[in-house]
Amino acid sequence: MEIAVTLEGVTKRFGDLVAVEAVSFSAGGEIFGIVGNNGAGKSTLFQMIVGLLRPDAGRITRFGGKGGDPRAQIGYLPEKTLLYPRLTPWEFLDFVARIRGIPAPPIDEELERFHLLSHRDDLIEGLSFGMRRKVGLIAAMLGAPPLVILDEPLNGLDVASMDLVEARLREIVGEGRTVLFSSHYLDFAERICDRIAVLRRGRLLACDAPAALREAYGKGSLLEIFRLLHRKDAPN
Secondary structure: OOOOEEEEEEEEEEOOEEEEEEEEEEEOOOEEEEEOOOOOOHHHHHHHHHOOOOOOEEEEEEHHHOOOOHHHHEEEEOOOOOOOOOOOHHHHHHHHHHHOOOOOOOHHHHHHHOOOHHHOOOOHHHOOHHHHHHHHHHHHHOOOOOEEEEEOOOOOOOHHHHHHHHHHHHHHHHOOOEEEEEOOOHHHHHHHOOEEEEEEOOEEEEEEOHHHHHHHHOOOOHHHHHHHHHHHHOOO
């Protein structure tokens, strides 16, 4: 399985603040979850992988360092959904497809999958937060990019919509592609992820399969492991 992204000692600073410190991991052909408190560095990490920010130290290799612009092969949903409010969902997704050079995108099929087809011609500004979030999710996954990066994709979604997201992510990985996502829903992450990385204050505290983490730390759930790691890392 091709490795989609490799981070080696990646560090990012904003003035005196170290947002990400010497983080290393690789991901490919899997659902890779990143969990951590607010300010742990998850969004900064994703922005560097996408290419919106440059690391101050370390190296990020996408798709084995092959030629071309790797960002064209990445679907990205930022934490704050960026949509054009005066467009309809169909118009916005068509716009995204044209920019990314996606021929004959299955827009109606994706809208139906996420129960948005009845709103295809409504203005985005009139949609609920959860509906707008689903439009952003569809945009990130449109065109079957090899790497899909989702920053807090479950924000604003009800349980039924979370189930739709879970099913879609499993489909993506079943096609041999890679998903990186962050979430505060630890039970969801534990259930769906092949591997999970725990971040705190920009540093990687642990990274392994959920079952391996439970065995290594002698805990029954990711929530218990999360609390244990944060207690150990707390300043004296």
